[in-house]
Amino acid sequence: MGLLEVKDVGKRFGGLQALSDVNLSVQENTVHAIIGPNGAGKSTLLNCLIGKLIPDTGSVTFQGQSVLGRKPHEINQMGISRIFQTPEIFGDLTVLENVLIPCFAKRDGSFRMHAFETVEAEKDLNEKAVAMLEDVNMQDKLQMQASSLSRGDKRRLEMAMSLVQDPKLLLLDEPTAGMARADTNSTIDLLKEIKEKRDITMAIIEHDMHVVFSLAERITVLAQGTPLVEDTPDNIRDHPKVREAYLGETQQT
Amino acid sequence: MLGLNQRDTKFLLIVIALTLFTPILLQPFPADSGLAQFNAGYPDLMQRFAIFGIFAIGFNILFGLTGYLSFGHAAFLGVGSYSTVWMFKLLNYNVLPGLVLAIIVSGLFALLIGYVSLRRSGIYFSILTLAFAQMSFNLAYSVLTPITNGETGLQVYNDDPQILMGENGITTTHFFGLKMNASHIMDVGPWQFTFNFGYYFCAVIAILAFYLSLRIFRSPFGMMLRAVKSNQQRMNYTGLSSRPYTLAAFVISGMYAGLAGGLLASMDPLAGAERMQWTASGEVVLMTILGGAGTMMGPILGAGFIKYFENIFSKINDQVLHGWFAFLPDGLENALVWLLHPFVGKGWHLTLGILFMLVVVFLPGGLVELGQRIRNMFRKKPKADNDGSHKPQQTPHVAE
Ligand SMILES: Nc1ncnc2c1ncn2[C@@H]1O[C@H](COP(=O)(O)OP(=O)(O)OP(=O)(O)O)[C@@H](O)[C@H]1O
Numbered sequence: 033m034g035l036l037e038v039k040d041v042g043k044r045f046g047g048l049q050a051l052s053d054v055n056l057s058v059q060e061n062t063v064h065a066i067i068g069p070n071g072a073g074k075s076t077l078l079n080c081l082i083g084k085l086i087p088d089t090g091s092v093t094f095q096g097q098s099v100l101g102r103k104p105h106e107i108n109q110m111g112i113s114r115i116f117q118t119p120e121i122f123g124d125l126t127v128l129e130n131v132l133i134p135c136f137a138k139r140d141g142s143f144r145m146h147a148f149e150t151v152e153a154e155k156d157l158n159e160k161a162v163a164m165l166e167d168v169n170m171q172d173k174l175q176m177q178a179s180s181l182s183r184g185d186k187r188r189l190e191m192a193m194s195l196v197q198d199p200k201l202l203l204l205d206e207p208t209a210g211m212a213r214a215d216t217n218s219t220i221d222l223l224k225e226i227k228e229k230r231d232i233t234m235a236i237i238e239h240d241m242h243v244v245f246s247l248a249e250r251i252t253v254l255a256q257g258t259p260l261v262e263d264t265p266d267n268i269r270d271h272p273k274v275r276e277a278y279l280g281e282t283q284q285t
Numbered sequence: 286m287l288g289l290n291q292r293d294t295k296f297l298l299i300v301i302a303l304t305l306f307t308p309i310l311l312q313p314f315p316a317d318s319g320l321a322q323f324n325a326g327y328p329d330l331m332q333r334f335a336i337f338g339i340f341a342i343g344f345n346i347l348f349g350l351t352g353y354l355s356f357g358h359a360a361f362l363g364v365g366s367y368s369t370v371w372m373f374k375l376l377n378y379n380v381l382p383g384l385v386l387a388i389i390v391s392g393l394f395a396l397l398i399g400y401v402s403l404r405r406s407g408i409y410f411s412i413l414t415l416a417f418a419q420m421s422f423n424l425a426y427s428v429l430t431p432i433t434n435g436e437t438g439l440q441v442y443n444d445d446p447q448i449l450m451g452e453n454g455i456t457t458t459h460f461f462g463l464k465m466n467a468s469h470i471m472d473v474g475p476w477q478f479t480f481n482f483g484y485y486f487c488a489v490i491a492i493l494a495f496y497l498s499l500r501i502f503r504s505p506f507g508m509m510l511r512a513v514k515s516n517q518q519r520m521n522y523t524g525l526s527s528r529p530y531t532l533a534a535f536v537i538s539g540m541y542a543g544l545a546g547g548l549l550a551s552m553d554p555l556a557g558a559e560r561m562q563w564t565a566s567g568e569v570v571l572m573t574i575l576g577g578a579g580t581m582m583g584p585i586l587g588a589g590f591i592k593y594f595e596n597i598f599s600k601i602n603d604q605v606l607h608g609w610f611a612f613l614p615d616g617l618e619n620a621l622v623w624l625l626h627p628f629v630g631k632g633w634h635l636t637l638g639i640l641f642m643l644v645v646v647f648l649p650g651g652l653v654e655l656g657q658r659i660r661n662m663f664r665k666k667p668k669a670d671n672d673g674s675h676k677p678q679q680t681p682h683v684a685e
C-alpha cells in the first residue's frame with residue numbers, strides 16, 4: 033500500500049463536478065507528478081489532501097490513517113506539507129521568521145505558550161532555519177520583509193518553510209511557476225538533492241514538462257476531474273491519449 | 286539585562302526614567318503663570334496616564350499583534366473595578382487582594398467571551414465583542430444590581446463587613462499602610478511639583494506591565510501572534526492551531542484591562558457601570574491606533590495624548606480664550622474666540638476627532654511614525670539617497 037491512498041474521491045462545486053472517481057496511490061520515496069490542463073482539478077485534489085476542502089465522496093489515507101475530518105494543522109503534524117500555487121507566506125514577517133515558525137511548529141506541536149523566551153535564544157532552531165535558507169540561496173535576505181521579495185524568491189521561501197519541517201510527504205503546486213529559467217533549474221537541483229538526502233515523498237503538480245520529466249518517477253494525468261492514465265514518464269511521453277488531452281495543448285502555447 | 290537585548294534594555298530604561306520623572310516633566314509651567322492650566326502633573330491625571338497606559342498596552346497585545354479588533358475591552362475594565370471594590374467591602378482598604386482578584390476574574394471573563402467571539406474573525410469578531418460588552422453593561426446596570434449596585438455604582442458603606450479592618454484601620458485605599466492619596470509637594474522657585482504615592486504605585490505596575498509586554502513581543506509566542514495577523518490560514522497549514530494563540534492573547538489583554546480597572550478603583554474606591562460602556566471600549570481602540578498599533582510605545586503615547594486632551598483641553602473655556610486674545614482689537618478677539626469655541630471646552634471631542642482623522646490619513650503608523658519621521662529628518666545626510674535606495678528593504682523593528 034502506498035504512503036498516500038486516494039480512493040474514489042469526488043468533489044462538486046455547485047454545478048461543477050471538479051473531481052470524480054479519483055483514485056491515486058503515491059508510493060513511499062517516489063516523486064509522483066500530477067499533470068493536466070488548466071481547470072483539471074489538480075489544485076482541488078491537493079486541497080482535499082490537506083484539509084482545506086472536504087471531498088464529497090471517497091477516502092484519503094496517509095500511512096494507513098484517514099486524513100478526512102482532521103484539521104489542517106493536524107494533517108500537517110502527521111507529516112504532510114504543502115506549497116501553494118500562489119505563494120502563501122507571512123508577508124509582514126521577516127524571511128528568517130517565516131522559516132522559524134514552521135521550525136517551532138515541528139518541535140513544539142500545534143500550540144505552546146513560550147512567552148518568556150526570546151526567539152534569538154532558540155539557537156538550534158535559528159541555526160536550522162538559516163541553514164535551510166542557505167540551501168535555497170536566500171542567506172543574504174534573512175532580515176528582509178517577506179512581502180517585499182520577488183515572486184521567485186517567495187516561492188523559494190515557501191519551499192524552505194515546507195522543507196525545514198522535514199515532511200514525509202511534500203505536496204508541491206506548480207513550484208516553478210513564475211520563476212526564471214535559471215531559478216527553475218536550481219529548484220530542480222534542490223528538489224533532487226533533497227530527495228537524495230532524505231526519506232521524502234513528493235507529489236508535484238507542474239505545467240513545465242522540463243521539470244516534470246526531470247523529477248518524476250510516476251505520472252498521473254488528470255483531465256476534467258478524473259485520472260486519465262498513470263504510468264512511468266517514458267510511457268506517458270508517448271501515450272496517444274495524453275498527447276491528445278494535454279501535451280498537444282501545451283505544445284501549441 | 287532581564288532577558289532583554291541591549292536595545293530593548295535601553296528602551297525599558299527610558300520608559301522607567303520617563304515614568305519616574307513624570308511629576309516634573311508634566312509640570313513645565315510655573316504654578317501661577319498663565320500657562321499653568323496646561324500643566325498635567327497633578328495626581329489624578331498622572332494616575333490616569335499610568336492606568337490607561339496599562340489598559341492600552343494590554344489591548345495592543347491583542348490588536349497590535351494578532352489584528353483582532355475587540356470593541357468590548359471596557360467590559361474587563363469594569364469587571365476589574367467591581368472585583369476590587371468588593372474586596373474593599375469584604376476585607377479592608379488594602380488594594381493588593383482587590384488587584385489580584387481583578388486580574389483573576391477579568392481573565393476568566395475574557396476566557397469565556399474570547400472562547401465564543403474568536404470563532405469568528407474580522408468584523409464579526411468585533412461585533413461579537415461589542416455585543417458582549419454591551420450585555421455586561423446592561424446587566425451591571427439592571428439585573429445584577431445586588432452585585433454592582435446598579436445606577437449608583439458600587440462603593441464602600443459603613444456597614445460593610447470589612448473583616449480585616451480592625452479597630453483603627455485606614456479608611457482610604459492603601460498598600461500595606463502606604464496611602465494612595467498621600468502626596469509630597471515640593472516647591473522649586475515658582476514651580477510646584479506633586480509626588481503622589483498613588484501615582485508611583487500605578488507607575489511601578491505600569492512599568493512591570495510594559496516589561497511583560499516587551500517580553501511577549503520578543504518571544505516565540507509573540508512571533509506566532511504576528512503570524513496570525515499576517516496570514517492565519519498559512520499558520521494552520523504550517524501545523525499550528527491559531528485558536529489557542531488568539532485565545533491566550535485575548536485572555537492576557539483582558540487581564541491587563543482588569544488590572545487597569547482594579548487600579549482605577551484603587552485610586553478612587555468606586556465602580557460604576559458606565560466604565561463598561563461602548564464609548565470606553567472605543568477609547569482604548571483610539572488610544573492604540575492614535576499612538577501606533579503593534580508598536581511598543583504607541584499605546585502609551587496614545588493613552589497619554591487622549592487623557593491629556595480630555596483633562597486639559599476640556600478646561601479651556603471662552604473666558605480663557607478671551608484672556609489669551611485680549612491684546613487684539615475687540616472685533617478680532619471676538620471673532621477668534623467664536624471660531625475656536627467649538628474646538629475647546631466641551632468641544633474637545635471635536636478636536637480629538639479631527640486629530641484622529643489626520644493621524645489615520647497621514648500617519649497610518651500613529652504618533653510613533655511621526656516620531657520616526659522627525660528623527661529621520663534630522664538623521665538624513667545629504668548623500669543618503671545614493672547609498673540607501675538599493676539596499677534590500679529591512680523590516681522596521683517592532684519596538685519603534
Ligand atoms: N472553491 C471553489 N469554488 C468553486 N469552484 C472552484 C473552486 N476551486 C476550484 N474551482 C473550480 O474547479 C475546477 C478545478 O480547479 P483547480 O484549481 O483544481 O484546477 P487546476 O487543475 O489546479 O488548474 P490550474 O492548472 O489552472 O491550476 C475549475 O473549474 C475551478 O474553477
Ligand SMILES: [Mg+2]
Nearest residue numbers: 074075076117
Ligand atoms: Mg491549480
